[in-house]
Amino acid sequence: MKINWILPLLLLWIPSASVFAADSKPGALRFQAGAATSNITPEIGGDIVGGFVPLPSTDIHDELQARCLVLDDGKAKVALVVCDLLGMHRSLCVEAKRLIQDATGIPASHVLISATHTHSAVNALGERVRGYRSDQPLTDYQVFVARRISDGVRRAISNLREAEIGFGSVDVPEHVFNRRWLMREGTVPVSPFGKVDRVKMNPPAGSPDLVETAGPTDPEVSFLAVRELGGRMISVFSAYSLHYVGGVGQGQVSADYFGMYCEALKRLQTGGEQYPPFVALMANGTSGDINNINFQRPRKGQPPYEQMRYVAGDLAQKVGTAIASIEWRAEAILDARVQELPIQWRRVEPELLAWAEQVEAKMQDPAGKNSLPGVYSGRVQRLAQASPETKAPAQVIRIGEIGIGTSPCETFAETGLEFKKRSPFKHSFMVELANGYYGYLPTPRHFELGGYETWPGTNYLEPQASVKLMEALLGMARELAFAKP
Template sequence: MLATTHRQLALIWICGICFTLLGSVYSEAADQPTEKVLKAGAATCNITPPLGEAIIGGFKPFPSEKVHDDLHARCLVLDNGETKIAFVICDNLGITEDVYRSARKFIESETDLPPENIMMAATHTHSATRASSPKYRELLSRRIADSVRLALKNREPAKIGWGGIDEPSEVFNRRWFTSNPEFCKNPFGGTDTVRMNPPRGNAALVKPAGPIDPEISFISVQSLDGRPLALLANYSLHYVGGVKKGEISADYFGIFSEKIGSLIGAKPDRRPFVGMLSNGTSGDINNINFSKPGKRKQLYEKMTQVADLVAARVAEAYKKVKYQTWVPLGAASSELTLKIRKPDAAMQAYFKKVLAQPAEAPQYHRYESNYAGRVQRLLDGPDEMTVMLQVLRIGDLSIAAIPFETFCEIGLELKDKTPFRDAFTIELANGYNGYLPTPAQHKLGGYETWMGTNRVQIDASDKIIAIILDLMGKLHTGQ
């Protein structure tokens, strides 16, 4: 009896020690911080407009008659457990702030993603229809919101990296100094110093009036086992064109988005990969080498060549990307009120005279009647506009959003002055408000600076750069 009791006491003592040790282990485990997890999701939604809607991008809109390739809203959502951010890139010329505002209301009521943490932008394809059309605006805002909902649903543990590679062969500054004053007449009865899109290979061309940005920046997102989930690229190239009149197309942005997946190992039988190409600061950049005579291309040929090259270059740089399984995320935005440009008395008198002329009268400039209407609308319209400026942060990368067709040198300045290790800018983001030249480019004149093409005060770019750099600084320091 006594021996049995001693054995029982020994077992109790041993069990007590085990429970104590286990309790200590569990207590230490509970004290350890939970490992941070990055999740990402991507999705697309078809935003092809109804046929008959007007295709815009030139001075005379015309009805859409055929869909060559569908237009999409492509979304990438990032969630690090502390902050959620999203990008939505839409195949459209430019989407006004009211359409985006409607989409944000859907997102706010249907998801837990803060609407102010979403960057929405248009690619600037010139073969899409007006976003604010009564028949299209509700569909467009609804589909933008749907792309965000689907991307949120598709979230999974992920890793992220980013990089860039130069491809200067496809970007050219389209504003030129020229020795022929006839090339530089403007619709206001004067003569500019530079000309947009001058005659190709002409002996009067002197030099481009500004720089280019050759960098293709990109963000790559993979599953933890290395399966490509999404890739968002950015290139400062206006658009390419070469579309049959009346046909809807996403231009080279859409071709790139469809091709990049196969080049980086995305498998069509797995969860769909989402490729995305946003427009950088390309307000004065296009795909035409004006120093040489042009060669005629087949329809859609040139945009396919550009998309193939850009995709191939990204795929080359993709191999060198270093991935992280968690990064800080952030979003910051600010509103800026800008004055609207107004015609003075002399300009009003000039256009009154232009409009009073008979139709057969000689014209000083072929677009003088168009600008008479544009200037009058500015005169009759509001005296100021308020725009949204935004910066998103992904680790040591910052992405700025500007709601204008933004001159290249503005993007270069932001890259140079950002406190982050890397940066790029998406133009036509969160709104569509015409061109944004620098004050120095305003002095040179040219299409992009004309009142009616540019709507806001001459020093607007200086104010915008200052605010974006301030937003970058706050995100960088964690304020």
């Protein structure tokens, strides 16, 4: 056997990476895609944060994931990450991006990290301050999530392979309802601040006092799909403007319909479990005023998880069908821009602060602190002491003819519709709760109408914030769309 002297000779000749690339890929810069999931399920006992008052988790119904998709056009990489969380503080996202850049070289601008807004996850927003600081020390769980996100992106890179990409969309209007209603005069309850709003969030379903919704819905599921050259699906990144579905078992951690949709879409793929497995992602579109409740008729009671399973299965079915009519492309130019917006925190007027201090002084018993005025007096005082700058991030990712704009807020459907209409890209959509968490983002006309989403402490940013965000997104989109490859 001559192998014993051939092997050392072979080891001496170490071709450079570029030689390998030229040998194995004659097209030089082949488009590649890889995806992976990374488990971010917390220990049992942490506080579930979806409701007004946090309650400790006592069980895990289904695992929480950071779902990661990495695209590579041969020159640049883009990482898209969707986490099964209610929201993520900016500092968590900054740390995750730092870890990713150190490990992979992908710059922070090219990494989009968003939360689904499942209401049955534990707190990744940080302790008590609830986002009124632009920089914050991380909790143990936040550190864990940042590391798991970075691990997920590294694993997605390990799974990179030559790919084709396509854009698709399907309208599914039957699961989205605007939850802000104009009501018959005198029927909107007085707000915790003692004022009468014109709009009621989540009014009683089937109430004769409903007049009309205060805004539109966006029924579109937008998605980009990547598959191997041989045809096996790698990943689908989707966005739908539905707040969440809810209806979990008491004390249970769950990824809500977002996770169930990802699993359902995986089951529909041939070879979906084959290694590396197919990964679906469901980002939240712009759903700050949208939920799954048809307010025009009384609600029927349902067992836990039934409604989310129904919504998830139906969406997966419809996206699965729409994938069949995608036009596949062998490449897509990747690029991205990010900006910290010139946006102020919402101003707390002296009278409002005085109200908050008065309410707090009167409420010494714990039950009072959990009442609406009790909760909002604390929020208003924290908002009054917010850090000087918001550092609210806005980002646009270009993936060939697709432009994804982001918002760090619970953003109204009409904002997402406006971006789709005005963006210069052939296909556009928005992802909310991205790269940080800054409360609700009503448009200026909604501040006039009032209601839950406009209350100080539910909303953190100045009333012009949605207008400034849109200008920033469209500016970056134009730069990216018209940039020379």
